Amino acid sequence: MSHKMAYRPDIDGLRAVAILLVCIFHFRLLPIGEAGFIGVDIFFVISGFLITRIITDGLSAGKFRLGTFYYRRVRRLYPAMLVVLVLYLLAGWILFLPALFEELAWETLFSSIYGINIYLWRSVNYFGVQADSKPLLHMWSLAVEEQFYLFYPLFLIGLYRLCRGRSGQLLGIVVVFMLGSFALGWFASYWKPQAAFYLLPTRAWELMAGGVLAMVVQRGPLPKAFVRLAGPAAVLLLGAAMVLHHGQIAFPGWFAALPVLSGVLFIVAGQDMHTPLSRLLSSRPMVFFGNISYPLYLVHWPVKIILQDGFAEDTLILRASGFGLSILLAAVIYACVETPVRTGRWLPAPQRFLGLTAGLQAGVLAVCALIFTTQGLPARFDPQVRQVLSYTSDAPREFIGCEYSSGGVRFDCIVGDADAVPETLLIGDSHLYALSGALDLMLRQQGASAVLSFAYGCLPVRDAGRFQCRDFVRDVFARAENTPQIKTVLIASAWTRPYSAGGSYFYDGVLLQGASGLKMFETKLAETVVRLQQAGKAVILVDPMYRARHPVPQALARAAAFGTQWPLDMPRADYDAQFAHLFAQFEALQERGVRRVSLVDDLCRSGTCPALWNGKPVFTDATHMARHMQGYFAQVLADSLADMF
Template sequence: MQHRPEIDGLRAVAVVPVILFHAGVAWFSGGYVGVDVFFVISGYLITTIIATAQDKGAFTILGFYERRARRIMPVLFTVILCCLPFAWAWMLPAQMTSFAESIIAVCLFVSNVLFWQESGYFAAAAEKQPLLHTWSLAVEEQYYVVFPLLLMGLHRYGARVRFATVLLAALVSFALAVYGAVAFPNAAFYLPHTRAWELLAGSLCALLLLKRPQPGNNVLSLIGIVAVLAGMFLYDEGTPFPSAWTVAPVGGTALIILFAGPGTLVHRCLSLRLLTGIGLISYSLYLWHQPLFAFARIRSLTEPTPLVMTILTIAAVLLAILSWRFVETPFRTGRITLLASGPRILGATAAVAAILMAIGAVGRLDEGLAFRLPPEALAALDVQAHPDPAMATCLFDKGEATLPHPVRACMTPDIDKSDTIMIGDSHAGAITGEALRAFTAAGLDLYALSHSSCAGFSGLVVSNAKYRLRCNSFFKGVEDYIAANDIRTIIMVSRWSLYLDGTAFDNGEGGIEALKPTYADLYARRDDMGGETDPARKDRVLAAFLADIRAYLDHGYNVVLVYPIPEAGWNVPDLLARAAMTGTDVEPLGTSADRYRARNAAVIAAFDTLEHPRLVKIRPDAIFCDSFVAARCVNSLSTDRIFYFDDDHLSDAGAALLMQPIIDAVRHLTASTTTAP
């Protein structure tokens, strides 16, 4: 086919924003649409090659796959092999297991399916997946399995039937994408049936231009490049993709392919030597950038600095030039005599893939080759892997309004009922096991119940779709139980500020919690919730907290109110394990006390207004902050004193620090009140 330099330039326009997006450059919030541009280009080029060869009677399926193998596999295998020593040296066991599985999936061209099942493309964990970007290669390869066979079957029916069939397939795929953006967004992002229309858009361009001179139209080609760039700068992680929004970059790319003929402004710009040079190495550049960024994030205890990401971007360009020159070009042109024939290159591809899959299988052994890690790292990860089992028993998540109270496993031993109950969300669930042990040792009774993502009261709804309406039903049942039994003291433990702000905690030092926005509103407004940043909603929720606490006090109950527990932001055991692997001393580990106070200022100020003789307030910040280390909220003191099992939940060691003040408060309130309400 005739070489089109503007297509090379368009590849550069596609790959650079993808890299800058993955590097965290805020301006390119929609840089991921570069992949969609690649899909259209691939569809155009592959269809042109196949259709032209068919018209000449020269197309063979073996020859097609030989060319694909020469183009795709050598650099891909090279990149995977180069990842192996860094994975061995730096990856935690869970990361190694995931990486090993991804090697197998890449070799089988199903990595898109694997990453669909593991996590979303924009999830924090995805940034540490060295082979995440191969999902798009898998989509293309799956397309290459079906599409050549389709064209072979349609060839005998003529150009019109061929075009109409491809158009119909594109429309069906687009309709599935639009539906999937709402019904199954993660699957729609990764799977081929909702991505095929983008490749088919390029195929349609190829069929339109087949045996025709390319027209030049300044207006249409300019509209095309503007549409592509607009998506890169205006879209972000919240834009549904693929969806109707994807029409802009896909349609824009199609307009460039169709109308950026010689002499047009877009053709001249895209044909600039710098852009065409980047376009030539774009495949290698795409393959190298994600492993470099992922391993930098794995190796660093916090998010790499912009300077580091800039250096890695330059390194990706240099590696791309080298692999294009010494790997891509020799294999693609058949210069390597030993692999000059089609059967040989296909056989060699299968052999190397089998070796890599065997390596991947080994990487899944022994829980991700855990023997590589020093004892300190294993000790830290053990805290993460084994939160107190009472949390699994007494932290509910299905809104069980008809829960058969009391749940005996959530009570101190040898009692039928307790006059003290602890309620709240997962922050209460995390300390349940230690609370039951401490109350038993102190000769006190306790019943502990909690529900994920619920503040501890009925009358509230949360934005999290899973728990949206469950909080009201679960805590209505708990409140009915409290009212019908001789409960005297209520301990309240919740992540109060989360329900006001709805945002993940950022400790300001590179630790940003992996959490989707989860905020609360009144149950009566479940069909008209205020937004995450709506100040009126925050005021409503905070007022509801205070009203419910006062209602318990006014009805004669004792209340032990636990203020917000400090959040860590980073996964504490994970960070400590990585520090041990790299020989970095981070103990004692902590975060800014000022950051804690800023995060929880509204809740603290509101709770400070509450005064009542049956109310005792517990300040976790007085225990964790400005105590072990000045101006810091401590996360751990050593690998045998780790206070969190993730980025915000207390471990047993952390819960133990809270127990004595809580027990003292219960004893005080029990002694000062003689009758149940």
């Protein structure tokens, strides 16, 4: 039997909890907000609960109409999103350099058709460094929801007919599908982590959890004791998720069950409106944030990106100001766009609404096509800006195909003299790739060659990293040890992985943090070197490159375009302090016969590590060496390794 649900202000309050968690996380307002992205999981539960009630109430009453359902979803969600996308494009036209503006156009296109989660799945690690500069990264969750809204009604209609309206059977089948999606997401979080994070099949269980609760509630009231215990349990689960999360947890995996179950219990607890928790969630401030939660979610990330791109220093005051501005914009959009369109005060006739929406959508797509076909409308800027920006692509692209894949090390990826038998294996991450042009030139000058194998973001140390990285380091070092013609192994890396995220990293498939993580890094690095030496290989370790304070070509372009002057150089003392632990390990390995090469000693001789050398950027970004520097670094390598090639 259907029990039609009255308005529940506590659910708006729960929306407020979810959006505040997300904003605290993205604006980095509090240390506890480091797991605030789980607010999205709570949103999923709320959406699944409400949508299931709408569908099942309609089916039970024989009044559910698929076309009406889709139309109301469009009317509820699309206008505010379209307004934000248009305003963002206008801001980008004024403020963004071509590369970021082009990326905004691509992401706007995919966001407007609710497919950006698929686009991001193929290109972005949500928890990686690059994610922080994606102009519409946050839209992935809206795409997942809309894809769910597209298929879920058809799924329930089919089940309703199959079960002939028997709610118990319907509930049982939905539970089975929910558990299947959860299991798939858990497994895929280790097998295909990007797909698990972004795609509907591995996320549907979170929305279906809310749906299962809706079906349970429809069958009758829950026990009062359970309802009263649900609130404290929800708070404890949410707190546990905030405290227990760390950067190396596979997500969604099993961990997403904590915020999802918390969201379910919050909704259960709201059935008793007299508890302190329900009164808090139903309070005016919480309901206000709940009401504006959708436009606030839409605008907060664009505000963050615009401020991040426009200001040199990322201060707490700037981030808090961004949060305040986001609230103001969200309130205006809620009052002036979302509410009047949703309630029918504006464009009440479906034909006029759909016609205008389709026209605006076509206009947005046309503008996006113009932007990305011109590669970000570079004509907005004078030639000096475009010349400086050209350094962002100044990389040894002829070696990009040498990136490691599951097929193993490719011995046809040769740098140096193509006629020479390769006796050296070059192993590393993206920093090795950036150095490959210099290695190629140095080896050609010596009449020697080497095999190149690198993997982005992977620490080149035995048994280190997760999934693909562990496969890479295992395969590449095994190939080095077991190939007699390889006499020398050169290892180059950013060497930052053991020290990021509080020193947490995976070794032997286990996450270690702090002192234990650093100790294991020492052990694994030494083991890597010793095994190579025992196999008769000479080992060369390349010191890490320093990092400019901002991406250099972009900062110079902004200076030319907008007159901003951002500090770029890094003090040598800061570089030495950053890698003091690493250098101590390298020095210990030198005593075991390892050759060590520094690329920065001469560059930083004055006490400052420069972002410019002879008037040109040292880097294509903030830390990867530009190709035009290859002659300089080739000479450094030749001077350091003259007796080895």
